[in-house]
Amino acid sequence: MSAELFTLAGPARYVEEIRKSRFLTLAAPVASPDAALAFFASVSDPTATHNCWAYRIGQTYRFNDDGEPGGTAGRPMLQAIDGQQCDRVAVLCIRWYGGINLGTGGLARAYGGGAAQCLRLAERLPIIDTVAASFHCTFSEWPVLRARLAMLDAVFRDPVFQSDGVDVTLDIPRIRVDELRTLVSDLSRGRAEVIIEA
Helix, strand or coil: CCCCCEEECCCEEEEEEECCEEEEEEEEECCCHHHHHHHHHHHCCCCCCEEEEEEEECCEEEEECCCCCCCCCHHHHHHHHHHCCECCEEEEEEEECCCCCCHHHHHHHHHHHHHHHHHHHCCEEECCCEEEEEEEECCCCHHHHHHHHHCCCCEECCCEEECCEEEEEEEEEHHHHHHHHHHHHHHCCCCCCCEECC
């Protein structure tokens, strides 16, 4: 996936009635599969006919049809997540059956369409591809580097102060790695080397 990806700024919801069945779609940002499953557990309605869901976190994804015919609920919801260029997102669709069968095509449109609309209406945030980087600098270089690196959108982890200087670890957008290397090299006069964690 080379296109820019988005996650959600917060929880989102979308309600729709289709041929007397009520569909409530809920979406939330999640950082892990465990967080996605916890979200589903916290918002599922045990009195509803179906609680179908899907999530994607990077290359990890899962979906569940919860009793609907295979491939009519969870998979269309996962396709909606991908179609909306979303990642680190969990979507749950709760259905209260209204007595009219929708057929497999109708179900896929209802679940996939509800998920897509919920994500479309949600406030979204771009996902920045970051890498972890580390280097060692002197005590005198540290304040200048800290100030300049903040302008490169670096997020610092706790620095470790040694007898001869500071071990610095940070997360930085992948597209700024070359700027980081140049800055650290220039300020340390070529002495400090940036190590990028794979």
